[in-house]
Amino acid sequence: MAHDLRFFLFLRCFNFSAMNECYGNNFILNGELQPVELFDNSLVYEGESVYEVIRMIKGTPVFYQDHMERLAGSVWLQKKKLLAESKTIRRDIISLSRSDRKKEANIKIVFNYNQGLMNYMVYYVEPIYPTEEQYRKGVKGILFHAERKEPGSKVINHKLRSSVYHKLMHDGGYEAILVSEDNLITEGSRSNIFFIKGEILFTAPDKLILKGITRKHILSICEGNGIKVELMAVKADEISQYDSVFMTGTSPMVLPFNSIGKSGFDVGNPLMEKLRILYISRVEESMSRFRTE
Numbered sequence: 001m002a003h004d005l006r007f008f009l010f011l012r013c014f015n016f017s018a019m020n021e022c023y024g025n026n027f028i029l030n031g032e033l034q035p036v037e038l039f040d041n042s043l044v045y046e047g048e049s050v051y052e053v054i055r056m057i058k059g060t061p062v063f064y065q066d067h068m069e070r071l072a073g074s075v076w077l078q079k080k081k082l083l084a085e086s087k088t089i090r091r092d093i094i095s096l097s098r099s100d101r102k103k104e105a106n107i108k109i110v111f112n113y114n115q116g117l118m119n120y121m122v123y124y125v126e127p128i129y130p131t132e133e134q135y136r137k138g139v140k141g142i143l144f145h146a147e148r149k150e151p152g153s154k155v156i157n158h159k160l161r162s163s164v165y166h167k168l169m170h171d172g173g174y175e176a177i178l179v180s181e182d183n184l185i186t187e188g189s190r191s192n193i194f195f196i197k198g199e200i201l202f203t204a205p206d207k208l209i210l211k212g213i214t215r216k217h218i219l220s221i222c223e224g225n226g227i228k229v230e231l232m233a234v235k236a237d238e239i240s241q242y243d244s245v246f247m248t249g250t251s252p253m254v255l256p257f258n259s260i261g262k263s264g265f266d267v268g269n270p271l272m273e274k275l276r277i278l279y280i281s282r283v284e285e286s287m288s289r290f291r292t293e
Contacts, residue, residue, distance in 0.1 A: 020036075020039065020041065021039070021041050021044050021045075021108075021123070021125065022036050022039040022123045022124065022125070023105070023123070023124045023125050023126040023127075024036060024096075024100045024102060024105075024123065024124035025099070025100045026096060026099045026100050027039050027096070027121060027122065027123035027124075028092045028095065028096055028120075028121060028122035028123065029043075029119065029120075029121055030119060030120050030121075031084070031088065031092060031120070033095060033096070033099055039123065043110075043112050043114075043119050043121060044110055044112060044121070046112075046114050047112055047113050047114025047115060047117075048078070048080075048112070048113045048114070049110050049111065049112045049113075050071065050074045050075050050078055050080060050110070050111045050113075051071075051108060051109060051110045051111070052067045052068075052070065052071045052074075052108070052109045053106050053107070053108050053109075053125065053250050054067050054093075054106065054107050054108075054109070054250065055106055055250045055251065056097070056102065056103070056104065056105050056106065056107055057103075057104060057283065057287060058103050058104075058287070059097050059101065059102075059103050060287040060290055060291060061093060061107065061287075061290055062250075062283050062286055062287060063213050063217070063283070063286045064090065064093075064286070064290050065086070065289075066213045066216065066286075067109075067213060068086040068089065070211070070213065071109060071111075072086075075111060080111065080113055081113075081118065082111070083111045083118055083119075083120040084109075084111075084120045089109055089122065092122045093107060093122060096122055096123070096124070100124065102124055104127060104129075105124045105125075105126075105127045106124065106125050106127050106250065106251065107122060107123070107124055107125070108121075108122070108123055108124070108125045109121070109122050110122075110123075127251065128251065129251050129252075130251075130252050130255050134174075134255065135255060135256070135276075136267070137258060137267060138255075138256040138257050138258030138259075138265070138267035139174035139175065139255060139256070139257060139258065140172065140173045140174055140257070140258065140259050140260075141173055141174065141175050141176070141177050141188075141245070141247075141257045141259065141260035141261075142167060142168065142171045142173035142175075142176050142177065142260070142261065143176075143177055143179050143185075143236055143260065143261050144163075144164060144167055144176035144177060144178055144179065144189065145178075145179045145181075146160060146163065146164075146178050146179075147178065147180050147181065147186065148160070148178070148186075148187075148210065160189070161189075164176045164189040175188045175189065175190065175191055175247055175252075175257075176188065176189040177189075177193055177260060179236045180208070180233075183235055183236050183237065184204070184208070184233035184234070184235060184236070185204065185233060185234045185235070185236055185239070186204050186208045186209050186233060187204060187208070187209040187210065187212075188247050188249070190249055190251075191212065191247035191248060191249035191252060191255075192204075192209060192210075192211075192212040192214070192215035192247065192248045192249065193245065193246075193247055193248075194215075194218070194245065194246050194247075194248065195234050195239070195242040195244070195245050196242060196243050196244040196245070196246075196269055196271055196272065197241070197242045197243055198243070199227070199228065199271065200228045200229070200230060201222060201227065201228070201229045201230070201271075202229075202230045202232050202234055202242070203215070203219075203229065203230075203231060203232075204231070204232070204233040204234075205231040205232070205233065206231070208233060212248055212249060212250075213250065214248035214249055214250065214253060214254070214279070215248050217279060217282050218248055218254070218275055218279060221275060221278045221279060221282070222275075225274075225278070227271070227275075239260055239261075239263050240263040242265070243265065243266050243269060244256060244257075244265050244266045244267070244269035244271075244272055245257040245260060245265050246272050253276070253279060253280070253283075254272065254275055254276040254279055256269070256272055
């Protein structure tokens with residue numbers, strides 16, 4: 001029953017039109033702290049929105065500077081105006097966290113552009129993190145034939161989100177793995193994907209995906225520890241040839257798949273566990289940097 005409830009809550013996060021986007025008692029609108037009663041979903045889902053989601057652990061953002069660099073890059077790619085500088089966003093995150101002390105949550109930063117109106121927001125979103133059981137036993141993935149229009153920038157795509165939400169509900173999957181017209185696995189709907197064969201990792205090249213922050217650090221960890229990585233998109237009909245598969249992302253961090261479609265995978269791969277441990281160490285280092293800056 002508990003697992004079913006967690007799965008329902010996870011799916012509800014995709015159903016953005018049916019719930020209040022803001023999770024918490026307050027939010028920041030254009031630099032001003034506001035009560036949640038004044039939050040308006042249309043400021044996120046109408047017009048165009050560029051955004052970042054940052055994990056908070058013990059009230060501290062993880063990999064803050066990495067997220068700020070990607071946010072600025074997304075704004076530049078979309079030819080939009082940067083609505084707040086990194087220093088301002090940092091100040092507002094601290095202000096929000098002091099007013100609403102959620103220790104374990106995600107914070108969302110949104111730049112919204114709608115018919116000449118521009119709004120900048122910082123607010124908590126409901127955190128749905130994998131359970132210890134899911135880390136231990138893995139999760140189910142589904143194949144989903146779709147491609148992001150501009151994978152290099154983090155832009156809210158209403159149509160893709162809605163399609164993924166309904167497919168996950170129908171198939172009972174945890175994550176949808178996107179397959180291109182060329183039958184190549186690019187990324188997850190909210191994650192990056194890694195395959196393992198022997199002692200080698202395989203993941204799609206940068207040009208095909210949104211370059212996730214967690215993925216960036218996994219690649220850096222591999223480079224620093226002599227772990228070989230092939231930047232190659234795996235063919236969807238060849239996934240059964242790989243030993244293990246895992247996703248990386250802000251909420252799941254490093255999470256194994258036990259199956260994708262009809263193919264099963266080893267969730268106890270020692271290389272995967274090594275990467276998870278090393279990644280958690282980096283998370284702690286990034287939190288320490290934010291506190292001391």
